[in-house]
Structure formats: C-alpha cells, structure tokens
Amino acid sequence: MDDIRTLEARARREGTPLIDGDTATFVWKGSRPVFLQGDFQDWRGTPLPLERVGRGLWVRSLALPEDAYVEYALLDAKGRRLRDPFNERHSDNGFGDVNACFWMPKGEATALGQRVRGVPRGRVTRHQVETHQWAVGRKRAVALYAPPVPGPVPLLVVLDGDDYLRRVQLPTLVDNLIAQGRMRPVAMAFVSNGGPARAVEYTCSEATVGFLEQHVLSLARERLSLLDTRRTPGVHAVLGASLGGLMALYTAQRLPHVFGHVLSQSGAFSIDGNDMVVFDLARRTGQPPLHVWMDCGRFEALVDGNQRLPPLLQATGHRVTYEAYSGGHNYPAWQSHLSRGLEEIFPPAG
Incomplete structure (x- = not known):
C-alpha cells in the first residue's frame, strides 16, 4: 500500500476508490471512523470498518473482479450516510437516496443508452x-x-x-x-x-x-x-x-x-x-x-x-x-x- 501522504494525494488527484489491478482502496479523511457497505456485500450484514493509517486518515481495501460495476455508501457509527468527498460519481438507488459508484478497470458503462445524432428514433x-x-x-x-x-x-x-x-x-x-x-x-x-x-x-x-x-x-x-x-x-x-x-x-x-x-x-x-x-x-x-x-x-x-x-x-x-x-x-x-x-x-x- 502507498504511504500515508501518497494515499491522500492520490485520492485527491484520482478520486476514490483508488484502483490498482483488482484492488479498490477506499479513503476517508476525518477525525472519526467510518464504515463501508455496498454491492460487494449485497448490502447485507455488518458494514466494514475503515482502518486508521494515520492522523485523520482511514482506508479499506477490497479485492474485486476487474470488470465489476460497484455501488457503495460510507456510514458513520450510527449508520448515517456520509458523502465521499473524493468520489463525485453517484447513482440513484431507487429508495430516495444516492449511492457512490465506480467501475473497475476492465468494466465500463454502455454507450447504447446515449442518443446518437442521425439514428432514427422510435x-x-x-x-x-x-x-x-x-x-x-x-x-x-x-x-x-x-x-x-x-x-x-x-x-x-x-x-x-x-x-x-x-x-x-x-x-x-x-x-x-x-x-x-x-x-x-x-x-x-x-x-x-x-x-x-x-x-x-x-x-x-x-x-x-x-x-x-x-x-x-x-x-x-x-x-x-x-x-x-x-x-x-x-x-x-x-x-x-x-x-x-x-x-x-x-x-x-x-x-x-x-x-x-x-x-x-x-x-x-x-x-x-x-x-x-x-x-x-x-x-x-x-x-x-x-x-x-x-x-x-x-x-x-x-x-x-x-x-x-x-x-x-x-x-x-x-x-x-x-x-x-x-x-x-x-x-x-x-x-x-x-x-x-x-x-x-x-x-x-x-
């Protein structure tokens, strides 16, 4: 794993999670611990705690399929949702809220849902x-x-x-x-x-x-x-x-x-x-x-x-x-x- 300064710098530059091959690393900066829940658990069970690696910096790494699409949420100790400040990608979760989301390196969203000029419309x-x-x-x-x-x-x-x-x-x-x-x-x-x-x-x-x-x-x-x-x-x-x-x-x-x-x-x-x-x-x-x-x-x-x-x-x-x-x-x-x-x-x- 990168050192603490590199982790924070990468999070600000690349956005989170940080992707290295089949590993996604979630990064949080704050004074209190946060927890992670998402598709990788089918949104069931106990949220995963991020681990403190330095003053005010918390991380959690997961191994995921390299073609995966993943939605997730960061939670505080009371289960309340927190905005991931390093990830601006969001998806409507269908329950009146939004999930943060990302693609692993070998996956991508389809372009077929985008209107193309010149294509006849039904x-x-x-x-x-x-x-x-x-x-x-x-x-x-x-x-x-x-x-x-x-x-x-x-x-x-x-x-x-x-x-x-x-x-x-x-x-x-x-x-x-x-x-x-x-x-x-x-x-x-x-x-x-x-x-x-x-x-x-x-x-x-x-x-x-x-x-x-x-x-x-x-x-x-x-x-x-x-x-x-x-x-x-x-x-x-x-x-x-x-x-x-x-x-x-x-x-x-x-x-x-x-x-x-x-x-x-x-x-x-x-x-x-x-x-x-x-x-x-x-x-x-x-x-x-x-x-x-x-x-x-x-x-x-x-x-x-x-x-x-x-x-x-x-x-x-x-x-x-x-x-x-x-x-x-x-x-x-x-x-x-x-x-x-x-x-x-x-x-x-x-």
Whole structure:
C-alpha cells in the first residue's frame, strides 16, 4: 500500500476508490471512523470498518473482479450516510437516496443508452389504461414505443416500465441496437408498477397476468403494428428486473402462446430460501417451449435461484441462456448487460 501522504494525494488527484489491478482502496479523511457497505456485500450484514493509517486518515481495501460495476455508501457509527468527498460519481438507488459508484478497470458503462445524432428514433406515447380491478387503482400508466420502421413487429412488455424508461433509457438503447443491425425492430409497452402494491402484483399474481393479457395487450394491439399471435404463437416477449424478473417468467409460463420469450434481470426466483412457484411450473412437461434469457450479479444473494432454475427449464424443453455479470442489484448494471439479452431474444432478420 502507498504511504500515508501518497494515499491522500492520490485520492485527491484520482478520486476514490483508488484502483490498482483488482484492488479498490477506499479513503476517508476525518477525525472519526467510518464504515463501508455496498454491492460487494449485497448490502447485507455488518458494514466494514475503515482502518486508521494515520492522523485523520482511514482506508479499506477490497479485492474485486476487474470488470465489476460497484455501488457503495460510507456510514458513520450510527449508520448515517456520509458523502465521499473524493468520489463525485453517484447513482440513484431507487429508495430516495444516492449511492457512490465506480467501475473497475476492465468494466465500463454502455454507450447504447446515449442518443446518437442521425439514428432514427422510435416514437413514445403515454396512455392511461383502465384496470377493471385487475390492478391497484382505477387506471395504470402505460407508455408505448413504436420502432422507427414499419410493422408488423413483435411486442416487448416491460415491467417497472418507468424505471426502464428513465434509468435504463431503453427506447434509446433499442434505437441504437436496431440502427447498428444488432437486433430486429420491436415495439414496447412500458407498464408502470403498483407502487406500494408492487410486491403483491409481481409475486406470481394471476391478477397481473390478467391485466397484461386483457388490457395492456389490447392497448398495444390497437395503437401499434404487431405480429399476430394467432399466426405466430409466442412471438411476444416480457422483460423485468428483480420481482419484475420473477413476474416476467411467470407471465410467460402462464401465457406461452402469447409470450414465448422472457428477459429476466436478477429475477427474485428464490427469496430467503423460499422458492417461488416458477420452480414448480418449470418442472411441467409438454408445455410450449419458451426462450428465456436471464442474468444476475455475482454479488447478489439472488444468484442461487438464478443458477438453479435454468437446468429445470432446460430439462422440460425450454431454451435458456443464463449469464452472470460482475456487479449487484441495480439499474446501471442491468442497463450495461441488457443489450446481450435483446440481441439474443430479437436477433436481426437473416
């Protein structure tokens, strides 16, 4: 490790954490100790104390994958968040706060979420759908994306639609992939979640399946040029992350004649040792085959369920790709990895 003066000078010059190969060193300057918590613990367990190496200087080094994306927070002795003065990179954590973040040297954020001049844009329109008691509230927001090409095209239903619109910039990402010839054009329906009722709606809810089938699909068929599932069964897809990833798979298992394709990011298939019903449904034989693409962060507790589910699906005739990435449970990691799933599920024609 560098000497004390060099550590502080590097922190001020380079920002923190200091990166040396596969080692990230967090640096804090202050009179009192601080603690570290982040993706590398899946935000669980006891925060890690920084160690004092000199007067008012504290450090903690961690070995991390060289391609990892990491979010973290510094905490005081009472668990209150502190701003890392040496790191100006931050990410919305989805809970009303921000996390400090960084990439290890062999990882980088995707450029696909950035608008590129000259790339044709799809059109996003916003709608309110009557729920008819299939979902919480009288109406639910749904945004529709029409690709910048004539149809008919497959539909991708996106759960937690507001987050995929705002935090993933999915319309821009898809525009860029289409323009680069890396995926076929698709339409998308971004479905807002139920807020406080999200967990109820996304834990394998028959009501949510009914709402998607009867009301979201009806809107999409009315406003978009879609392929006909009567002629091409299972042509559409459903995408979600975390509980949304669980609900994406469950929806396809219940409606395989409509949704023959699934993209699940860090799917919450097993929570605190309890397997969800998707495991039982995966064991059924004689079902229409699904094409499932799954990913999960290596730091996540959810990785266990994500590793155990693919063999069950494959054994009953489904096509499954599972990929692990070096990161945790957050939208920047999902955004950076999602293009791999879109390219597999929606390959370009020919």
